[in-house]
Amino acid sequence: MLMYGASGHAKVICEILEAQGRTLYGLIDDNPQVTSLLDYSVYNTLQQAEVVPDDEFIISIGSNRIRKIVAHKLSGVKFTTAIHPAAVVSPRCSIGQGTVVMANVTVNVHSHIGNHVILNTNCSIDHDCLVEDYVHISPNVALSGNVQVGEGTQIGIGASVMQNIRIGKWVMVGAGAVIIRDVPDYAVVVGNPGRIIKMNEPA
Structure with a gap:
């Protein structure tokens, strides 16, 4: 699975997934200066992350408005909790x-x-x-x-x-x-x- 957004909020979600015993492939963030978060790789685009149809996503962005914008941008992907x-x-x-x-x-x-x-x-x-x-x-x-x-x-x-x-x-x-x-x-x-x-x- 992947997360969209590599911030402090994302760090907390990473640890939730770890506590659940789930495997996080990496994160996606538009900022090219961010290359890793908590030892997970950060990619700048969906293409760079080599997303496949079965990949599950969580939007790891704290802003409610931006989360809504990204959810519409990612329409068609599979979201998880x-x-x-x-x-x-x-x-x-x-x-x-x-x-x-x-x-x-x-x-x-x-x-x-x-x-x-x-x-x-x-x-x-x-x-x-x-x-x-x-x-x-x-x-x-x-x-x-x-x-x-x-x-x-x-x-x-x-x-x-x-x-x-x-x-x-x-x-x-x-x-x-x-x-x-x-x-x-x-x-x-x-x-x-x-x-x-x-x-x-x-x-």
């Missing part, structure tokens, strides 16, 4: 293709995690949550039960979201924020309780 053995994932939840679940994450019953999502270290997703494509749930975030998080949203480190909350798409939730009411698309929310300080333009 990377789930750390120390994660606790309910057999009654679903995890989409290209998604990464890091160490000590909990995903509880009947939650649905979309494609190309990052569930970062120690975050907690309680029962019946919906996390849509290209979301990043940062370390130590807690989503209570029946929370919905829209496409491309970033929940900052240590944030807490109360039960039954709906967070829109491409929202930015600041570190340590406490979300007690619904959040509209493209909002930037900070503080305790969370308050909207800005509305971003749709990309």
Whole structure:
């Protein structure tokens, strides 16, 4: 299998794959100055990596927007998931293709995690949550039960979201924020309780 993107985020995914006992052939990165990462070869193009149809991919890029762009660029390849053995994932939840679940994450019953999502270290997703494509749930975030998080949203480190909350798409939730009411698309929310300080333009 191969990873697309050779950054600090990629280092963590490399170690998840190692912990799973999986074989990583190498990484692909557009920067020609990057030739290796954690002793794995880094290639600059799909052609240089000699990709074959059976190769599996994970996009190892932290930016939600860039991850979406690359996923469309790589349409037709086979995406896989990377789930750390120390994660606790309910057999009654679903995890989409290209998604990464890091160490000590909990995903509880009947939650649905979309494609190309990052569930970062120690975050907690309680029962019946919906996390849509290209979301990043940062370390130590807690989503209570029946929370919905829209496409491309970033929940900052240590944030807490109360039960039954709906967070829109491409929202930015600041570190340590406490979300007690619904959040509209493209909002930037900070503080305790969370308050909207800005509305971003749709990309």
